[in-house]
Structures are given as structure tokens and as C-alpha cells.
Amino acid sequence: METPAEILTFDQVELRRWRASDLGTLDRVVVESLAHLRPWMPWAASYDSDTTAGYLDRAEKDWESGEAYNYAITTAGSVIGSCSLMRRIGPGGLEIGYWLHPGWTGRGLVTMAARALLRQGFELAETDRIEIHHDEANQASGAVPRRLGFTEVERLLVPEGPATSGDSGIDVIWRLLWNEAEAVTAPNRER
Numbered sequence: 001m002e003t004p005a006e007i008l009t010f011d012q013v014e015l016r017r018w019r020a021s022d023l024g025t026l027d028r029v030v031v032e033s034l035a036h037l038r039p040w041m042p043w044a045a046s047y048d049s050d051t052t053a054g055y056l057d058r059a060e061k062d063w064e065s066g067e068a069y070n071y072a073i074t075t076a077g078s079v080i081g082s083c084s085l086m087r088r089i090g091p092g093g094l095e096i097g098y099w100l101h102p103g104w105t106g107r108g109l110v111t112m113a114a115r116a117l118l119r120q121g122f123e124l125a126e127t128d129r130i131e132i133h134h135d136e137a138n139q140a141s142g143a144v145p146r147r148l149g150f151t152e153v154e155r156l157l158v159p160e161g162p163a164t165s166g167d168s169g170i171d172v173i174w175r176l177l178w179n180e181a182e183a184v185t186a187p188n189r190e191r
Helices: 020-037 042-046 049-065 109-123 139-147
Strands: 007-010 013-017 068-075 078-086 093-100 129-135 151-157 170-177
Touching: 007 109, 013 109, 020 042, 020 049, 020 068, 020 078, 020 093, 049 068, 068 109, 078 109, 093 109, 109 129, 109 139, 129 139, 139 170
Parallel strands: 093 129
Antiparallel strands: 007 013, 013 068, 068 078, 078 093, 129 170, 151 170
């Protein structure tokens, strides 16, 4: 299976593959971001440093298996968040996920990171669509696919209800097809 580059760049962000050696850095960034993350990220509710170690171990295994490609979001040499390309929406599809340290929000950096992931994702030969999923109440997460030209394709009531204190229990699914992505990504492949 084809794998993405370990370092991606777009404008002011550089994404680099997470490694086990990033444990201290990731733990610090998450701890500083917990109040910002808890309303939206179920894993943040019971966070401890073992959570980070487990995540980095899974990130290594997922990269090798092709299940997910997890990156540190960096700018000006600082780690400011995390993002991923994940194979959990069926054959030909990738899902993008992201979060950012609250001290770096409102600058378009997550949108830049998502754009870098889009470029890379559509350069992988088997990818025909990329999606972003978020809770309806998370307006900041929803702004990213809107800015990148995704189309909202579905709203789903989550059967088990809200997963976090901020969730409404309604998932919004945005999709971008490879043939719609050229203006956003300028993919370097023939179809």
C-alpha cells in the first residue's frame, strides 16, 4: 500500500509524522489544551499521560498498517496540535481529523493543515473522496470544510447520544471528491 510523506507543508504549517519520541511534547500540548478539547473530544475527559503514550503507540502501528496517518501540526518550530488522515469511511475514502492548541486558533492554521492533508490524500492512488466529520455544535470544526470547498452531504443523529458535554448528538459529514478538489489541492496524478 502506498503511504504518504512523513512531512507535509502548506503556507505557515508543517505537518510531521508523530513518533514515540514526541511523548513529552504531545503531553504538554494536550494538557495545555484540555479545557478547549473536553467539550469535543471524548478521549480528553479521562486524559492522562498514559493516553498520550497509547496514542503514539497506535499512531506507529496505524501508519505501518495504513489505517491512519497521524501528524503533529507545527508552525514556526512549535507543535500546536494534531491532525490525521484515517481510513475509516470505506474503500477509496479518507477522513481528516484535527485539533489545535487554543493559543493558536483563529489564524487559519487548521485550514492550512487540512489543505496539506487534502493534497497528500488525493495523491494516494486509491483515494476518491475525503471527508470531515464533526458534531453540529462544533462550529469551529465546521468552518474548515466549508472554507475548503467541501459539500455537506449528511447529518446523522448519533444513536447513543452526545459523546461529550459540547456535543449536540448530531454528526455533520462533509465530502470532497477527487475530481472536485483541483482548485483546493492541485493533485499531481492522472485519472
